[in-house]
Amino acid sequence: MTARFSYLEKEYLADLNKGIDCSIPLIAAPGRVAAWYVSPIRIEPVRSAGWVGSVAEGGSVNFREITFNPHGHGTHTECVGHITPEVYSVNTHIRSYHHPALLRSVQAEEITEETARDGMEAGDRVITAAMIPDGPLAPAFVLRTLPNGSFKATTNYSDSNPPYLSAAAMEKIVAGGVEHLLLDLPSVDRESDGGALRAHHHFWGLPERNRRHCSITEMIFVPDAATDGVYLLNLQFAPFENDASPSRPVLYPAISV
Numbered sequence: 001m002t003a004r005f006s007y008l009e010k011e012y013l014a015d016l017n018k019g020i021d022c023s024i025p026l027i028a029a030p031g032r033v034a035a036w037y038v039s040p041i042r043i044e045p046v047r048s049a050g051w052v053g054s055v056a057e058g059g060s061v062n063f064r065e066i067t068f069n070p071h072g073h074g075t076h077t078e079c080v081g082h083i084t085p086e087v088y089s090v091n092t093h094i095r096s097y098h099h100p101a102l103l104r105s106v107q108a109e110e111i112t113e114e115t116a117r118d119g120m121e122a123g124d125r126v127i128t129a130a131m132i133p134d135g136p137l138a139p140a141f142v143l144r145t146l147p148n149g150s151f152k153a154t155t156n157y158s159d160s161n162p163p164y165l166s167a168a169a170m171e172k173i174v175a176g177g178v179e180h181l182l183l184d185l186p187s188v189d190r191e192s193d194g195g196a197l198r199a200h201h202h203f204w205g206l207p208e209r210n211r212r213h214c215s216i217t218e219m220i221f222v223p224d225a226a227t228d229g230v231y232l233l234n235l236q237f238a239p240f241e242n243d244a245s246p247s248r249p250v251l252y253p254a255i256s257v
Contacts, residue, residue: 003232003252007100008136014232014252022142022182022220023075023248024153026068033219035157035186038072070244072186077217077235080204081243083197089241093212099180101140101233101251103226106131108145108163118167119193125161129168137176140233142251143183144222152221157186164190170199180235182217182249217249230254 001016024033028043045054046063053063070076081088108125109115116122127143145163165173165188173181181188181203188199205211217235231254237247 003098004257005098005100005232005254007138007230007254011257012100012230012232012254013257014254016252019234019250019252020223020226020231021248021250022222024219024221026066026074026246028066031154033074033153033155033157034072035219036069036072037158038069041073042067068246070240070242070246071218073246075217075219075221075247075249076244077215077237077247077249078244079215080206080210080212082216083200083204083206084210088212088243090215090237090243090245091239091241094215094235094237095213097235099140099233099235100138100254101142101180101182101231102133102138103142103144103222103228103231103251104131104133105144105146105148105228107147119190119196119198120166121190123161124190125163127163127165127169129166129172132169132172132176135176137173137178138230139177140180140182140235141173141176141178142220142222142231142233142249143181143185144226144228145184148184148222148224150221152184152219157191159191161191162186164188165199167198167202170202174203174205179211179214180217180233181215182220182233182235184218184220184222186219188216188218217247220249222251226251226253230256
């Protein structure tokens, strides 16, 4: 099956049989990706009154309870409700699922005493505005940080001060027309910034305006086989009424026609 779509006044075709899954699976095992000091995922059979929800243990069916944190355990999509006192749900406010997308690979710059500003500190690794393409971008913008590799599925980012976006980079992303931002980091902001969350606020337009229909998807993994360029994105997430939900972004390579 082939999808046809327009992007920057050009027509593209995407083969829907060639999707590239950019999600990291939620697995209850040691050494899996995590952030924000969360405990490991738990997937355990229900046990009640002599009955067990495990066929391997003699139960009639597998009937397991899952305990996880959408922000800290793998690929997830979040909405403006992540940073507002009002309750906004990703399931309620993100209502479109297919978008022209632009994939861009970047290598974070190490900040020095001379370049530190706007909440950045010496030693931080930052995606700067200079790394973001000029002009219109795409409704969906996918950032792959370098170096890339399968370690992104097993890294515990807690207390590691991972790379993040500068406020100026986020301003440029928003100015480029991006409504859905995807990246392979645990946050668009510095791990510890005193609650400023500059990039989050710039993306969702707070407090001046509220871009409720826009989303940020974090902790993805884009394999090296996906080259920088134009794609069709299918962004799906579980229908939790919550500010964030585990998600599966799939990129389909696009060919100009």
